[in-house]
Structures are given as structure tokens and as C-alpha cells.
Ligand SMILES: O=C(O)COP(=O)(O)O
């Protein structure tokens with residue numbers, strides 16, 4: 720059995736996905752005669768899944784859209800984003816090395832993200848990161864999304880069970896782990912409206928490489 724588990728958020732934690740998300744969102748906005756978003760604006764609205772991202776992007780640039788419009792735009796978004804998911808998105812500094820080191824030490828690793836499941840798998844594959852993870856769960860893999868309290872225990876069980884720490888960048892990640900009574904490390908460089916230090920994490924780190932020591936300390940290892 721694995722020593723313990725690290726469960727990772729994706730967007731804003733493992734990979735800086737803002738450039739490719741921005742390309743697709745601005746393509747969608749342009750099609751509907753809306754203004755483009757800047758990267759800073761986008762970074763404030765990522766983390767609640769692609770439908771919320773679309774709803775918020777439209778609310779920020781004019782009239783709000785209906786549920787039906789969101790569905791139509793979501794389909795177009797998935798098609799476009801899926802065609803360039805890793806064109807400009809890159810892992811944050813230290814991500815591949817830290818994941819390799821944790822795996823070599825006997826930890827089981829999983830990804831739990833609100834990014835739709837298909838582009839999640841494609842992105843991690845294209846960046847050569849998939850092999851680190853025993854479970855990769857994007858939005859749609861289960862009929863509910865973060866911060867639903869069922870997700871964290873379920874992915875931990877799929878990985879064989881054991882003590883687990885959540886590593887993320889947002890309030891959603893904190894709530895997801897807390898619902899299962901699990902400790903949380905947040906990175907400070909991700910996508911969130913409020914500073915990471917205000918979100919109730921046990922530890923906040925500035926660099927991904929620091930998550931290893933921080934997570935182990937919280938797990939009592
Ligand atoms: O909202 C998204 O698309 C993904 O966000 P997450 O990887 O931070 O959960």
C-alpha cells in the first residue's frame with residue numbers, strides 16, 4: 720500500500736492553463752460580439768468548471784446568458800479548447816521533479832479538478848505528466864464536482880485509501896478537503912480572487928517544490 724496520498728488540483732496548481740483558456744474564451748466572446756478578457760480577468764474566474772467560466776466571462780462583458788446559451792457555448796468551447804489544450808499551457812516550476820520525487824518515495828498521487836474530464840486527460844498526456852498519477856478525475860468523471868464532499872473520499876479510496884493531503888489554489892480546494900477532514904496545502908500563485916492566505920488552508924507555499932515538505936508535515940511523516 721502507498722505510504723500516503725497527495726491529491727492535486729490542476730488549473731493554477733500543477734499547470735498554468737490560463738493562456739489556452741484565454742484563447743478559447745476570447746474566441747467564444749468574439750463570436751458573440753463581446754470584448755476580449757485580459758489574462759488577469761480570466762485568472763479570477765477559473766476554478767468552478769468550464770460552464771461557470773463561460774457564464775462569468777459573458778457576465779463580465781455584457782448581458783448575462785441563459786442556461787440554454789451556456790450549453791451551446793460550452794459545446795463550442797470544448798471543441799475549440801480541446802484542439803489546443805497544451806499549446807501554451809505549461810507545468811509550474813518544479814512540478815515534474817516534485818511529482819517524480821514523491822512517487823519514488825512511495826506516495827500515491829491523484830488529480831481532482833473541475834476542468835472537464837476529456838481536456839484534463841489530454842492536457843496531462845501532452846505535458847507528459849499522466850504517468851505520475853494513479854487516478855485522474857476531471858469534471859464529469861463523477862456526476863458532481865468540487866467542493867462536493869463525496870469526491871475526496873472517493874478518489875482516495877480509488878487510490879487504495881490511507882491518509883491524504885489536498886494540494887490546490889482555491890477556496891473550492893479547501894472546502895473539498897475539509898469536507899473529508901483532510902489537511903490542505905495551497906499554492907499562492909494560482910487562480911483565485913482572494914489571496915491564498917485568506918482561504919483557511921493549513922499551509923500556503925509560494926513554490927510548488929515546497930508542497931512535498933508541507934504535505935508530509937501535515938500528514939505527520
Ligand atoms: O474550473 C476549471 O476549469 C478547473 O479548475 P481546477 O483545476 O482549479 O479545479
Ligand SMILES: [Mg+2]
Nearest residue numbers: 728730731888
Ligand atoms: Mg485550481
